[in-house]
Amino acid sequence: MRRRFITQWGALGTQWGINRTMAMIHALLLVPERELSTDEVMEELDISRGNANTNLRELIDWRLVERMVRLGERREYFAAEKDVWKIFCMVARERKRRETEPARKVLDACIRETESGDSPEAREFRRELTALSDFVALANTVMEKVAAAEQNRVLPRILKVL
Amino acid sequence: MRRRFITQWGALGTQWGINRTMAMIHALLLVPERELSTDEVMEELDISRGNANTNLRELIDWRLVERMVRLGERREYFAAEKDVWKIFCMVARERKRRETEPARKVLDACIRETESGDSPEAREFRRELTALSDFVALANTVMEKVAAAEQNRVLPRILKVL
DNA sequence: TTAAACTTTCGGGACTTATTGAAAGTACGA
DNA sequence: TCGTACTTTCAATAAGTCCCGAAAGTTTAA
Incomplete structure (x- = not known):
């Protein structure tokens, strides 16, 4: 069901003038309680690193997504604004x-x-x-x-x- | 100046998720006091008949443009809502x-x-x-x-x- | 019924935008 | 300082959108 929500939200994004990947990443981060890393996003949505990176940055630019740093960990995690x-x-x-x-x-x-x-x-x-x-x-x-x-x-x- | 307004409005349209031609036709009809025919739109914007037709219909669908019929004339004219x-x-x-x-x-x-x-x-x-x-x-x-x-x-x- | 005047549709090409994947860049710990 | 783990950039290409122009459809007048 989550997967369906994500793909549909992506399709919607297109009509909103937002690119599909960006909308899908947003949906992906919107649902689960935990933040995800770039690699997890890539895997879940089956997209390339460049694509994931570009669209995550765009979402951050919109302030819809936040970069989360975990102490003692190099990797960055991303979480969507839920309010x-x-x-x-x-x-x-x-x-x-x-x-x-x-x-x-x-x-x-x-x-x-x-x-x-x-x-x-x-x-x-x-x-x-x-x-x-x-x-x-x-x-x-x-x-x-x-x-x-x-x-x-x-x-x-x-x-x-x- | 009118011409510049039209092209710029067209460029804007793109960012709004509206296609360029549609925005340009809208601008073209927005300014002059008189309604224009399909052929006049084609000529002014240097676009094809198909393109003019499609986008005029789309504008009518949005109710931003109205079809005007003149008594005793075959040809249809178009006028933009100005309010x-x-x-x-x-x-x-x-x-x-x-x-x-x-x-x-x-x-x-x-x-x-x-x-x-x-x-x-x-x-x-x-x-x-x-x-x-x-x-x-x-x-x-x-x-x-x-x-x-x-x-x-x-x-x-x-x-x-x- | 036909011709003429006009409108609509649609396949294919032009242009624009999105995505990939690999190379380059950066920051951290040893 | 170097190697590692990660992020960012970018040229090539794939996908998507728009537009032309020709052909088909529709309406009107004779």
């Missing part, structure tokens, strides 16, 4: 970085470059883009707050507002 | 459909199949997965409400709560 709320924050943070921030940059650059234009079209263009940019900025702030929030009370509270 | 709030709702709806719903399905299927297990591991497994599933369900509800909300007051209101 769903924290996972959510990490994903929000990452998405902000990869999605809303670049969008905002592009929009603002375009707005700035049409500032000189004075034709009706230029104004219209600027107006459209500004509306978009403001909105993205707002969404950005929301995500930031969500990512920074400490307690897992936020989502229920949001739900109440809606 | 940023509506765009947001559409994206939320689509993401829910493509991200949280499948995740929930996988989790619930796995939980159901371990219901019989009674070992400590099985219980632990079930506990973990249930926590995740509940959380995803909560997120799901939030997105649903957001997508259904009519006014563009929701985001500011959420912001106040945080």
